[in-house]
Amino acid sequence: MRLDQKLIAQMIAPGSRVLDIGSGDGSLIDHLFRERGCDARGIEIDMQEVTRSVAHGLPVVHGDADHDLAHYPDESFDYVVLQRTLQAVERPREVLRQMLRIGRHAIVSFPNFGHWELRLKLLTTGRMPNTAVWSTPWFATPNIHPCTIRDFLALCSGESYRVIEWMAIDEEGERAPWRRSIRLANLFGEQALFLLGRNEPASRDERLK
């Protein structure tokens, strides 16, 4: 399991109902079932990954974030997870709305387009930046909706989501030390990880802090 998946797993209370959108090889849901006693399920767009997951006994359906979330009932999960995929969906705002409709919490990670290296490359070369994280050329990239950490916070504020926890992480998934300042995190964090809740009277989520 990747390090950032461990950070995600730590955000999830034991015994919860979890939906992992883009579950990949299923390592997060497998971990959540075995180590945290969760009822963890997955949605994955890549059929080979789906087959591999189901062949490992994991409950995964073939589907995608844009088209399949609408079919789940309200509050059917405690946590809905979207790993490194928000920038690749067709309608990120709608996907977030669906996540927080079917789940009480949303856990979202995405690559931060505000990272200094991207800014510098665009400034100095005048071309779309090409880095380890953003490695495909503009005409072939699946990442059609890149955003920065500040962009994402603005969306959360516009949609009245409650940011329960957030952190910047580096490419390896290690937690980066930019917790105090959003501006510094937005400059130095390669990835961002958010735990969101609906904007409703607090208390219930306080224990998660």
Next chain:
Amino acid sequence: MEARILTDQPETPLEVDHQRAVFPEGLSLDCGAVLAPVEIAYRTYGILSAARDNAILICHALTGDQYVAETHPVTGRPGWWERMVGPGKPIDTDRFFVICSNVLGGCMGSTGPSSSNLSRLAFDAREDGDAVHEPWGTEFPPITIRDMVRAQHALVRQLGIERLFAVIGGSMGGMQTLEWAATYPEMVFAAIPIATAPFHSAQNIAFNEVSRQAIFADPDWRGGRYWESGSIPARGLAVARMMAHITYLSEEALTRKFGRRTRRQNASPEASGDLEHPLSFFGEIFEVESYLRHQGSSFVLRFDANSYLTITRAMDWMDIGAEHDGDYAAPFVGTRTRFCVVSFTSDWLFPTSQSRVLVRALNRAAANVSFVEIDSDKGHDAFLLDEPDFDRTIRGFISGAAEHAGLHVGPKL
């Protein structure tokens, strides 16, 4: 291979004594009738655990039967799912107690149109005027997929099983699997509907209707009372099978298996002048024709025409949302069954889009669902054929479900 002519009356099939359970009190059917007595022919494989918690019920498709994993006593061919069921196979009979019964309305030992109608006496001239019971024939009550499931339920209870670990089936067997999960949710820990749909589509009803009309059009059908003349509507039933068989394959599979190959070298319109081996315009010219005729003529040896009519009609009635204003989620609300839905890319009889309707309905019902579409060019029949990804999926899902069920049976855990 000799050219087969579909007008031949086949030899009388072998009489076989099938293993049966008898229910003298019968069954109340969806149509309102009570069918009594009811006999259900079945086979089991493996050993039921002391806790009686390792039973897997296999539901067969339209023309299948209970001989899943052993040589068929009538045809002498291997069991229809021997690839999948047996010691060490994905449905492992070293771990699980496997049950398969002939459906209600069938013709391999279960009560169906060829069974005796005890309310009807007839004189059989061949038996010196002794009074005998005549078969149900077309007076057999209309049955539904749910009626088939009720009969299986009676069998399962008679076998002393309170809860099935899993119900699995492809095509019409998948419909039964869904009806099991909807009708007896507390009895089904895991359900594996394969290459199926929560409703029978207009296209599939249309195909079934062509099959039925082929049978009706055969003079030997005689209004369904063909036993009186000692013949069977072999031509009509064979045509029905040939047409249906095309829907079980795919264009790719037919091209791969037969292409445009002919049955004779130099078979061409010009070569038909050969007086020693004249090519009949109506004979078997292309290999695909020969194959289909073989499918048709071997089918009539083992299948009863009135059963074919009864069972295709039961499939047509299948619509699991019918009693819920077309809502396919409603029958599954609150279910705790773990589902594994499987479809195949080249299946145009039960296409993936229909499995997706089912999966989304199960999601709406907050059910625990796995859904895999297997890449295959073999069409609807892919679930009966060699597809390694499919085998891995079934094996893995069953192992995972067994872990969740807390099953620890057999030597191979």
